[in-house]
Amino acid sequence: MPLQIRRGTEAERQSAVSLVPQSGELVWITDTEQLYIGDGTTQLKTLSPITGYTDEFAIDAVGQALSGGTHSGITFTYGTAQDAADRIDATINPTQSLTNLTVTGNTTLSTTTISGTLSVTGKLIADFNGSIHADDSTLLVDGVDAKINLDGTVKGNIIPDVTEAYDIGSSSLKFRDMYLSGTSLYLGAAQITSTGLVINLPAGSTIDGEVIQAEVSEEDAFVRDLQGSVFGDDSTLLVDSIASQIVGNVNNTTTTSEDINAGVVILSGQGSTGQKAGLKIVTDGNADDNYDLITVNCSQNDVVGPALVFERSRGTPTSPTAVVSGDEIMGMYYFAYDSTDTPAPSASIVVTTEGTIGSGIVPSKMELSTADSTGTAIVGLGIDSNQILSVKDNTVAAGVASGEVDDSAAVDYLKLNVGGTEYAIPLYAIRP
Numbered sequence: 133m134p135l136q137i138r139r140g141t142e143a144e145r146q147s148a149v150s151l152v153p154q155s156g157e158l159v160w161i162t163d164t165e166q167l168y169i170g171d172g173t174t175q176l177k178t179l180s181p182i183t184g185y186t187d188e189f190a191i192d193a194v195g196q197a198l199s200g201g202t203h204s205g206i207t208f209t210y211g212t213a214q215d216a217a218d219r220i221d222a223t224i225n226p227t228q229s230l231t232n233l234t235v236t237g238n239t240t241l242s243t244t245t246i247s248g249t250l251s252v253t254g255k256l257i258a259d260f261n262g263s264i265h266a267d268d269s270t271l272l273v274d275g276v277d278a279k280i281n282l283d284g285t286v287k288g289n290i291i292p293d294v295t296e297a298y299d300i301g302s303s304s305l306k307f308r309d310m311y312l313s314g315t316s317l318y319l320g321a322a323q324i325t326s327t328g329l330v331i332n333l334p335a336g337s338t339i340d341g342e343v344i345q346a347e348v349s350e351e352d353a354f355v356r357d358l359q360g361s362v363f364g365d366d367s368t369l370l371v372d373s374i375a376s377q378i379v380g381n382v383n384n385t386t387t388t389s390e391d392i393n394a395g396v397v398i399l400s401g402q403g404s405t406g407q408k409a410g411l412k413i414v415t416d417g418n419a420d421d422n423y424d425l426i427t428v429n430c431s432q433n434d435v436v437g438p439a440l441v442f443e444r445s446r447g448t449p450t451s452p453t454a455v456v457s458g459d460e461i462m463g464m465y466y467f468a469y470d471s472t473d474t475p476a477p478s479a480s481i482v483v484t485t486e487g488t489i490g491s492g493i494v495p496s497k498m499e500l501s502t503a504d505s506t507g508t509a510i511v512g513l514g515i516d517s518n519q520i521l522s523v524k525d526n527t528v529a530a531g532v533a534s535g536e537v538d539d540s541a542a543v544d545y546l547k548l549n550v551g552g553t554e555y556a557i558p559l560y561a562i563r564p
Contacts, residue, residue: 142166151176195220442483459485461496478503486517 137158140148145161145168153159153170159179160167166181198208198220205225264273271281292298301307317324325332337344362371372379430438442462445452455461466479479502487495495517501509514522 146177148176153179191220454489455485455494456489457485457487457495461485461494476503476507477509480509 137160138153139160139162141163142161145159152173152175153168155170155172157170158167159170159176168176168179169182170176170179195208207223207225209221209223261275263271263275266272266285270285272285273280315326322334322337324334333344359373361369361373364370369379371377428438428440444455444459444461446455446459447453461483463483464481465477467475468478470476479500481498481500483496483498485494486497489495497514497516499511500513501511503509516522
């Protein structure tokens with residue numbers, strides 16, 4: 133017969149409270165397949181199984197349990213009993229969603245999608261593909277459009293790592309406006325500063341190669357041909373560069389050594405209603421013998437002196453045409469303010485055309501008029517195109533033509549003042 137030893141289940145071993153196996157007695161647990169050897173003093177339920185059951189057996193047993201279980205997204209691989217590996221390997225499916233993943237040591241992950249926050253303690257070394265946001269959700273790097281967002285994100289100086297190596301913008305891609313709150317702008321070694329609304333250029337600055345100088349004297353002033361229109365501070369057009377005309381009202385005042393304010397007013401227009409054309413000299417003060425409103429100086433070695441020239445035509449300034457008889461060539465009109473503080477005509481010198489106009493031939497006459505006691509302008513002296521001087525007197529009797537003398541009328545006189553002495557010559561004495 134075979135040798136039989138004490139045997140039973142693990143439950144029976146645990147329930148055998150008072151059983152103490154004899155020294156050397158064998159006890160076989162049938163359901164766990166473990167063997168115990170009694171020492172004569174220790175209860176069976178507290179004995180340890182015999183040696184020779186190693187950790188590898190336990191790993192193999194755990195591996196079989198893991199492999200036999202139901203898992204999602206993870207695969208376990210283990211060796212056979214008593215193998216040299218003494219380990220269980222686990223592989224995670226990369227498409228599996230994990231709630232929490234803690235990685236320690238040097239770990240390499242293939243394509244991984246993380247939904248939520250990835251917290252890394254230490255250094256993350258990787259090629260990054262995607263957008264970057266600040267803690268306040270500000271977009272810093274736009275991974276979709278491949279752009280770096282600088283709108284409100286620059287918190288410090290922008291300094292290149294190499295001097296004079298990079299540009300801001302290009303000839304084809306330009307920035308629009310530049311806003312600087314400081315008072316200096318550096319271009320190379322030059323510094324442009326500002327004081328309030330004024331730009332200060334450094335000494336020696338040029339415009340198209342011409343040096344802008346401080347006007348310490350007239351010879352040191354900036355001299356340059358300028359091209360373009362000129363506007364006043366109120367946007368009034370003063371110089372029209374397109375039409376090549378001075379069209380604005382210029383009212384400048386200056387103080388002379390005699391403390392007399394003088395200015396020049398240029399009135400635009402071509403004689404249409406409400407407009408005047410010409411040059412008006414405005415003075416304010418008491419002119420004396422040492423003060424000239426207009427001085428024309430001409431220094432030359434021939435007999436020709438300075439001249440004041442009046443030109444008259446019809447048509448337009450760019451396409452002038454011939455005048456006709458009766459056109460006024462020039463006029464000098466004298467006005468004075470009357471008792472109602474209104475300018476009133478006082479005298480005039482007028483030159484008009486007279487007769488047939490030909491090539492190089494423009495007959496003319498000149499008349500000098502003064503205002504009488506009633507304010508009426510009366511021509512007193514005239515020179516016609518035949519160089520005949522006529523003295524016109526309006527005191528002759530009615531029905532007598534001007535320039536003639538009626539013996540029956542009161543005697544008319546031509547009065548001359550020579551050296552302070554007045555001479556009266558009867559007009560009938562010089563009749564034709």
